[in-house]
Amino acid sequence: MIRNFIFSGSGGQGVLSVGIALANIYMLDDKFVSYCSSYGAEMRGGAVSCEVNVSDEELLCIQNDKADYVVAFNQKSLDKFISKVKENGTIIVNSSLAKIEKTRKDIKYIFAPLTSDAMKLGNIKFANSIALGILMKLCSNLSIDMVNCAFEKLLKNKKDLIQKNIDAFLFGYNYAI
């Protein structure tokens, strides 16, 4: 099994954090993972993206043309990365900040108001954890225990946020899609 993911959005939306979280979850599942972010001139509000690759064996392709799953956190990243979704792949679009419009017929769209849902849950920053929940539901062979484990590891200095992020994750996981 090889799976490729791309997360894209603007600086401050937790694009890189969600990539790292996903990579950690798969690492706990004993997979080979690589995580690769755009680097350099990132700043709050600037365009940012990262690529996560997961495999049962040694990862050879560390940069890929296309991904099985793309998450676009705003309109700009939807426009930029829509062509990167593999045929029959899936794109998760943050419909709070992007148009609900299907420009390709060969892929699956999931529109989710990540930003407004995150605000309902109490903090705009949970949008990425909701997206991660949706994504995990789609590739649902992972146990929730691993997700808990990954959050505990990544947020060990911000313990009060662990449960809240898990709640946001579960909110996404239980989305009707």
Add this chain to the structure above:
Amino acid sequence: MNQKELLKGNIAIAKAAVKCGCSCYFGYPITPQSEIGEYLSAAMQERELGYVCAESEIGAINMAIGASSTGAKVLVSSSSCAISLMQEALSYAASDELPIVLVNVMRAGPGQGYIYPSQGDYNQTTVGGGNGDYKIISLAPSNVQECIEMTYKCFYLSQKYRNPVILLLDGLLGQMAESVELAENTYPEIDNSSWVLSGAHNRPSREIHSLEPNQDKLNRHILDLNNKYKKIEEEVTDWEEYMCEDAEYIITAFGSLSRHGKAVCKYFREKGLKFGLFRPKTLYPFPYKRLNELSKNLKGIIDIEMNLGQMLKDIRLAVLSNTKISFVGKPVGDWLKRDELIYAIENVIKEDYASIH
């Protein structure tokens, strides 16, 4: 639960350096390697070891010369255009026979270029820009796990042969995180008590300098260095062969791009074409002899690089026969993807490829 960690190449190198006893770090921040200095700024101070964020790269490498003379295990890290600034000091350190580990996380050049990843410093590393007959050992990892193992090896080789060693990786590998295990360093400690400037109490005084006005002595010194390089070439040369046993075509690549090369081999093998990959792990000394042996029964060699063909020159020197050598590369930016490489290589081997369809 396993012992794996998700580490960036840069952080992995910094952690490995601490683990194998690095006692001094000198550097000046530059993308894409700044995480090495950032991590060590805390880690070295916690352990009450040497950490200096120097005023410039020239300062950093010359501080390394000083510290290394006293027997410290020294690490310096920087990137391409700043490594250019260090060439004079590297020539001095090679002449002084000082063990210094220098990490170069390549960005794009020439000149200042930009922070995008590239493999454009092959020539700078293997040929060097300093004066005189000197050589710098250089190792090129292809994944983060190897960054760790090769950091250990760099420290060991630099101490064993009393020579600067460069760990050469591209910006992509420095910035990329992978699941790795921070294994133990198993290389033995090298006794340096016979040459370090540790204070001349109860022993004759020592000097370390490259100035030698006596022509005969200078001649002998350079020949001695050259004998050491010959020994290094015999003992240190290292490479990886992937599906090379029965290969009719061999892809040559170094660093992280070699992984895409392996993916290409797998693709062509499935199509019935016998492809293999040859990757030098040490760029100096380059595995000329082995590549020469492998090249004898080949239909062709395809060299792939993220530059415009710097290692190609060494491939030609190794092969020196009528075997066809082709090149696929680009200078900077996103790595050549598997499918781009397949397309380019199909064109190179057009006739053979057509015959299997």
